[in-house]
Amino acid sequence: MPLFDQLYNFAHWLTKNREEAEDLVQETYAKALKGFSTFRPGTNFRAWMYRILRNAFLTSRTGLKETEGLSTDSDDDGTALPIEPETPESIFMERSNTQALRTALEELPVHHREILLLCDMEEMSYQEISDTLSIPVGTVMSRLSRARKNLRASLGLQLQKG
């Protein structure tokens, strides 16, 4: 099944729980089957499947809990943050510590975690991410910019703890 492994990995990152991830993937394929008539041939099948999975997650108990009180207002203004120059020390530490990076990713708010994974791990284009998350491309860019800044901060904390 194309996408099966990717969808499961993404589901596990969203739910942070194996059983919930399995339920989510199963629900995704069931919904895809049921709603296949809504898929328009020629449009992006991958984005369509990820959108089904994400929507199923957002309506799950964990999804509702993760997004409760979460504000994405600052992400939606379409402006990217100024980019800060890297320091050699931070680059070295990040590269050498995959576990710290994973923990930092886990601790990000779900809307930052998901956009980073879609962009960096799945290598989706901005348009594909826009289709998957149902947000404008400008918001994709600004949210990515903030997510990356947030990841650096979270990673900094991880490395200080370690």
Added chain:
Amino acid sequence: MTCKILMADLDAYVDGELPEGELRAFESHLKSCFSCTANAVSKLQRKRAVQTAGRRYTASYELRRRIQDNIAVKPQAAIRFGWAFQVAGLAVIAASILLYLGLRPQADAVYSEIADLHVAALAGSNPVDVVSSDRHTVKPWFQGKIPFTFDLPELQNSEFSLLGGRVTYLEQTPGAELIYQVRKHRISVFVFPEAPLHSRFRLNSALTRKMSFHLETWTQGGLRYFVVGDAGAADVDGLAELFKKAGA
């Protein structure tokens, strides 16, 4: 282009989203600015680190089987209730989605996954992790990353050129993907251990078409090779022959 303007586009550059015109100006600036180049490299490395860290969770075989069974069982369950018209509808939808989800004969499903891996690699902003046309650079790069080794062919006097390679996965099995160019076409060569695929996939040296890609596969020395690309059948077959000779 000033550093300030360039820095604002750095994320878009790293994500492969800069329009052609801007990309040329951007790369021209990078050639003359060490600071911006260092920042771009750092960003690319962090992106790659997230990619590596993100590939973390593997689904169980039982889950895959459960979902396949669920999708396949639905029409039969409906028959018991005599919902004939719903069965017909479900069958049509199921047939359509099975086409997409790859629940086809086993070898056919592997072909589809291989075609998907080829497309996914080329669609990414960094199709290869080791960028080199030298087989003596690319082959050693895989040491310690995959649990086997293989031989790359000598390309002198051929139309093919090696672009590089990357680690890939087929059904949780790590393997190598090598990308070659012939004229304007790109062809992927995948190498996996044969053992995990053996029971599902017995075809040898078959040249077939999958979603308009030409695909050839064979097994040699305990390894399963796939050559796939949108180039003509003769090119795919030609590259396959070079690999067969290299591995003989």
